[in-house]
Amino acid sequence: xxxxxxxxxxxxxxxxxxxMTAYEYGGEIIVVDCGMAFPGDDMYGIDLIIPDVSxxxxxxxxxxxxFITHGHEDHIGAIPYVLKQVNMPIYCTRFTAGLIKLKLExxxxxxxxxxxxxxxxxxxxxxxxxxxxxxxNHSIADSVAFAIHTHMGTVVHTGDFKIDxxxxxxxxxxxARFGELGKEGVLALLADSTNVERPGFTPSxxxxxxxxxxxxxxxxxxxxxxxxxxxxxxxxxxxxxxxxFGRKVAVTGRSMENIMKVSTELxxxxxxxxxxxxxxxxxxxxxxxxxxxxxxxxxxxxxxLYRMAFSQHKQVELGAGDKVIISASAIxxxxxxxxxxxxxxFRKGVxxxxxxxxxxxxxxxACQEELKIIHALTKPRxxxxxxxxxxxxxxxxxxxxxxxxxxxHIAIADNGAVIEITAKTIKVNGSVPSGEVYVxxxxxxxxxxxxxxxxxxxxxxxxxxxxxPVSSHDGTLISEPEIITRGFIYVKESGDLMKELxxxxxxxxxxxxxRRDDGELKGTVKSAVSSYLFKxxxxxxxxxxxxxxx
Numbered sequence: 439x440x441x442x443x444x445x446x447x448x449x450x451x452x453x454x455x456x457x458m459t460a461y462e463y464g465g466e467i468i469v470v471d472c473g474m475a476f477p478g479d480d481m482y483g484i485d486l487i488i489p490d491v492s493x494x495x496x497x498x499x500x501x502x503x504x505f506i507t508h509g510h511e512d513h514i515g516a517i518p519y520v521l522k523q524v525n526m527p528i529y530c531t532r533f534t535a536g537l538i539k540l541k542l543e544x545x546x547x548x549x550x551x552x553x554x555x556x557x558x559x560x561x562x563x564x565x566x567x568x569x570x571x572x573x574x575n576h577s578i579a580d581s582v583a584f585a586i587h588t589h590m591g592t593v594v595h596t597g598d599f600k601i602d603x604x605x606x607x608x609x610x611x612x613x614a615r616f617g618e619l620g621k622e623g624v625l626a627l628l629a630d631s632t633n634v635e636r637p638g639f640t641p642s643x644x645x646x647x648x649x650x651x652x653x654x655x656x657x658x659x660x661x662x663x664x665x666x667x668x669x670x671x672x673x674x675x676x677x678x679x680x681x682x683f684g685r686k687v688a689v690t691g692r693s694m695e696n697i698m699k700v701s702t703e704l705x706x707x708x709x710x711x712x713x714x715x716x717x718x719x720x721x722x723x724x725x726x727x728x729x730x731x732x733x734x735x736x737x738x739x740x741x742x743l744y745r746m747a748f749s750q751h752k753q754v755e756l757g758a759g760d761k762v763i764i765s766a767s768a769i770x771x772x773x774x775x776x777x778x779x780x781x782x783x784f785r786k787g788v789x790x791x792x793x794x795x796x797x798x799x800x801x802x803x804a805c806q807e808e809l810k811i812i813h814a815l816t817k818p819r820x821x822x823x824x825x826x827x828x829x830x831x832x833x834x835x836x837x838x839x840x841x842x843x844x845x846x847h848i849a850i851a852d853n854g855a856v857i858e859i860t861a862k863t864i865k866v867n868g869s870v871p872s873g874e875v876y877v878x879x880x881x882x883x884x885x886x887x888x889x890x891x892x893x894x895x896x897x898x899x900x901x902x903x904x905x906x907p908v909s910s911h912d913g914t915l916i917s918e919p920e921i922i923t924r925g926f927i928y929v930k931e932s933g934d935l936m937k938e939l940x941x942x943x944x945x946x947x948x949x950x951x952x953r954r955d956d957g958e959l960k961g962t963v964k965s966a967v968s969s970y971l972f973k974x975x976x977x978x979x980x981x982x983x984x985x986x987x988x
Contacts, residue, residue, distance in 0.1 A: 440860040441590050445628070448872050449473065449489035450825050451853050454632065454770070455512040456874075457825055458489045459595070463588045466565040467497060469504045469526070470584060470595055474515030477876075478771070482893040484876045484885065488516035489853070491523060493870040498524045502565035506530035507597025508581035509537035510668060518545035519875075519882050527552040529562050531571065533580035533670075536700040558582050558612070574599035574611045577643075577802025579670040579706045585615075590861065591625030594816050598630050598825065600801065601808040604644045606671035607706070616815040626859055627818035631826030631834040633803035640808065641800045646765065647675040649797045653763055654683045659789060660725040661685070662756070664735040664743045665765040665799075667693040670701045672765060673731060674708070680729040681710035688717040690754065691733025691742035717753045725759055735766035737775030747782040758787035765798045806837060813841050820864040821848045822857060892980065900925030901980040902971065904943050904963055910987040913954055919943040919963075926979045935974070942970045943983075956985045 443463045450457035455475030461468050477484040494501060504526045507513055514534070518541050528538060528551065535555045542548045556562055558573035558580075570585040576598050586593040594616070601611050633640065654661065661680075665672045673694075680687045689698055701707040720728050734743025743762070745751040756762070762783055768776040783790045793799050804812070813821075821843060823834035831850045839845055849857050849864050854872025858865055875883045876890070905920040921939050946966035950959050960983040968981045 440862075443588060443590050443593070443625070443859045445593075445626070445822065445857040445859065446493070446870055447822075447824065447851060447853055447855065447857075448491065448493070448870075449475075449853055450512075451831065451851055451855075452826075452828050453853075454825070454827065456487060456489050456516065457513050458491075458516070459628070459824070460494065461567065461586060461593070462500075463590065464566040465500060466567070467494070467501045468564050468567050468569065468586070469494065469501065470586075471507055471513040471597070472504060472516045472520050473510070473512040474877075475512065475874075476771075480894060481876070481890065482897055484878050484890075486515065486877045487874045488519050488877060488882070490871055490873045490875050491520050493872075494520075494524050498526075501526050502567065503562075503569075504528045505562075505564075505569055505584060506534050506538070507583065507595075508576055508578050509534040510578055510598065513597070514538055514541065517541055518547055519877060521547055521551060522882075525550060527554060529554050529556055529564070529569070531556060531558060531580040531582055532704055533578075533701065533706050536704055537668075537697075540696055540700070559615075561587075572612050572615050573609055575602035575605050575609075575643075575802075576600060577666065577672075578668045579607065579701065583616075585619055590859075591623060591819075592619060593626045593628065594619060594624050594818065596627075596629045596812065596824075598632065598803060599812075600640045600804045601811060602640075602642045604642045606643055606647075606674055613811070613815060616812060620815045620817040624816045624818040625861075626820040626822060626864070627813065627816050628822045628824045629809060629812060629834070630803055631823045631830040633801055633805050634809060634823075634826065634830050634834040634837060636805040638805050638807055640803065640805045641797065643671050643675075643800060645797050646672060646800055647679065650675055650679040650763075650765075651682070653761070653791060653796070654679050654685070657761060658726045659759050659761040660728040660730070662730045662732060662743070662746070662754075662760060662762045663765055664732045664762070666735055667691070667697045667733055669802075670697065670706050673698070673701075676729065676731055676765075677707070677709055677713055681713045685713075685727050685729045686715045686720055686723060687713050687729045687731060688715055688720040689731050690717050690751075694731060694733045694742075721753070730754060734779070735764055735776075736769060736772045737777075737779040739775070744779055747779045747786070756783065756786055756788050761789040761791065763798060764790065764792040767793050767799045767801075809834070809837060810841060813838055813843075819847060820859055822864075823848075823850060895978070895980055896925065899977045899979040900927075901982060902926055902939070902967065904939075904967055904981065904983045906943065906947055906959065906963065906983060906985050908947075908959070908985060908987055913959075915944060915947055916988055919947065923979070926977070927975075938974075939967060939970070942966055959983070959985055 446460040448458040457473040475487045561570040568587040572583045583596045732742040734741030823831040854869040903922040963983045
């Protein structure tokens with residue numbers, strides 16, 4: 439019997455977000471990352487989406503640990519929800535642990551969770567796996583890739599990364615170790631495909647610092663900068679630029695305040711002396727001495743920047759004499775909300791500097807040339823592209839083939855696929871349950887596909903309730919059916935249609951033979967009313983018959 443390593447992606451394939459991958463070897467399992475995704479516009483009322491972990495719940499006794507590459511929501515966002523179903527020890531770097539701890543506190547899970555921090559360059563034994571932490575560059579501090587060592591060989595799991603030769607913290611990605619692993623022999627490479635469509639290299643984070651210097655130089659306006667709260671190095675560059683030009687900095691927005699606290703306490707952010715002040719104190723300074731760092735780079739409705747733009751922020755009133763720098767790009771799907779905020783700022787007479795005008799944002803993901811470097815250094819026998827939509831996975835596979843890799847050694851898979859690797863072969867062999875679990879308020883998974891379909895229909899066509907008062911004695915109608923509608927038509931202006939509906943419902947009810955059977959009565963009335971409505975209005979509202987026996 440040839441030895442087998444199973445790799446089971448539970449999220450992150452054919453999508454951007456909810457990254458999660460299980461590794462199974464010798465009857466034991468480790469899990470890498472545990473992310474969430476944001477809902478689409480058609481997912482009414484859903485707060486976030488997490489991976490389906492029923493496979494892990496079923497095999498919970500075999501799990502030896504959860505390993506986290508970095509602290510972005512699409513890699514840690516599902517942790518509190520998953521831990522409530524499967525408790526497992528979590529291994530990650532110090533900064534990532536700081537962010538995870540905030541989540542555990544929010545969900546009351548601190549006491550029940552084992553959170554173990556590991557320095558990059560060190561290894562952890564977890565059952566039959568030894569997991570080595572490799573430092574990489576990304577748009578959040580303390581990111582790592584993993585070299586997962588088993589008796590069968592080593593698997594390199596990159597996580598999200600880029601190659602930045604001038605990083606802000608001075609810590610360059612550990613390319614030397616990637617090269618050594620390649621020389622020792624890498625069984626499989628699983629690599630980030632987010633930016634594989636872009637040729638060349640991703641620019642260094644330092645380039646954004648140069649832009650800040652240009653924007654601050656000779657500027658008499660108050661400067662408001664918005665960026666992703668998690669991008670500690672970006673915020674560091676804003677602090678440095680402010681200090682260089684004699685400005686004070688105030689911070690607003692909950693996630694920004696949280697991150698500043700965690701990153702300064704752990705030493706990932708070095709705040710220049712006498713630079714940070716409270717948002718209420720900064721107002722007394724002249725405009726050209728103020729910088730405000732805020733959340734809201736994606737135009738989110740509750741964020742601080744949105745509230746400033748729409749005059750709902752308690753402390754900050756924006757207008758002429760203000761310059762807003764948006765140091766982020768719109769995540770796909772957020773373009774509309776971002777441009778709504780930009781337009782509102784322009785309307786207020788604010789100067790807005792955003793990505794199209796200047797280098798205000800660089801990606802945290804590797805472009806084609808950087809991906810080629812990782813492929814060339816690790817020289818893997820097998821390759822599985824991760825983190826990306828179908829086109830990205832395909833293009834990444836092609837990139838590996840262009841570098842001489844055999845197509846039969848590459849697996850483009852779906853979430854839930856069981857990828858089996860032996861010393862000589864890679865193949866997809868069956869699947870485990872996978873998919874989306876919706877989180878709505880405090881309910882996890884209680885809203886499924888059927889409820890989503892109903893919400894979509896209610897949102898698009900509304901509903902019509904038909905109340906049928908029938909005699910409990912002989913099942914005849916006692917009075918006219920009552921019609922109640924919501925989100926369908928404005929009742930006051932469509933009396934005629936309501937009268938016709940009453941007639942249709944009455945006729946249908948009177949034609950039912952077995953009057954004692956509520957089910958038959960409801961079914962008949964429902965189909966009569968539905969088909970009549972579709973004929974006359976070309977709409978398909980949800981029809982709900984209610985029988986009251988009197």
